[in-house]
Amino acid sequence: MRIHLSSVFVDDQDKALRFYTDVLGFVKKEEVPIGEHRWLTVVSPEDPDGTELVLEPDAHPAVKPYKDALVEDGIPATSFAVEDVRAEFARLSGLGVRFTQEPVDMGPVVTAVLDDTCGNLIQIAQRV
Template sequence: MKIIVTSLFVSDQDKALSFYTETLGFVKKHDVPSGKFRWITVVSSDDPDGTELVLEPNEHPAAKEYQKKLVADGIPATMFGVSDIDNEYQRLSEKGVKFTMKPTRMGEFAIAVLDDTCGNLIQIIEK
């Protein structure tokens, strides 16, 4: 068994698609109408057949509350791996991405936390 799809609640699907592709560098895999919303997935440009991230509308009240509470407590909704956190921090900062935590070494790992502009904090970790 393996993870093939995971979801992330977003406040605006169009804004999220733009941020995750144009800013973070993911690649759109699916964008299919689904009622008043869309089934939108993105994948890593390094692994186009890998795990898909669904940009899920946060229309359900529980989803909105979940998102707000995570952000209020400074808890990232998910984590992405990067090969060089300092370079990634610099690249994203130059694109206007706001970080709530600059790259921080923690033992053998380094992490940073960014705001995805769609209601989430995202942790990046140097692998």
Template structure:
């Protein structure tokens, strides 16, 4: 068994696609119209184009908004992305105008930072322990 798909709830799929591809550097994998404004819209890591997909899911359901907003209010990231060097990625993304709610912080063998994805979520970046 393996993880094939996970999702983040987003306010605007078009803006989310722009941020996740143009800023974070993911690749668009699927973009299928579902009727109305909604799409089956996924992105993948350029390092693993056949790997786990991230669904940029519309946050239309009231429970999704309540859950997501509560996490943001409490400063809890919805997802975590692995990077080779959190400090370098932090500097690269800040230069692109990304807002961070936590600067790079060493916690034992892992360094983390938390960014605002502009779509209603906090996302944690983390190095993998060596």
């Protein structure tokens, strides 16, 4: 058994696709129209056959209160592994990404938390 898909709820699929590809560096894998939305996934360019991240529309009524509560409490919706959190923090900050937590040493990991512009906080983490 392995993880095939994971989702992040987004308030705008076009904006999310631009952010997750142009800024974070993921690559679009699937885009299939489904009514007013799309089945839209991205993958790491380092592992194009690996786990896909679904940019899931946040249209269900339960999603907005859930997302708002996570953001209000500073809880990331998901976490992405990076080789060097401080280097990614510098690169992404240079691209205008807003961070809610600068890099912090937390024992065996270094983490930072960014705003994905689509209603979520995303953690980046590096094992040390």
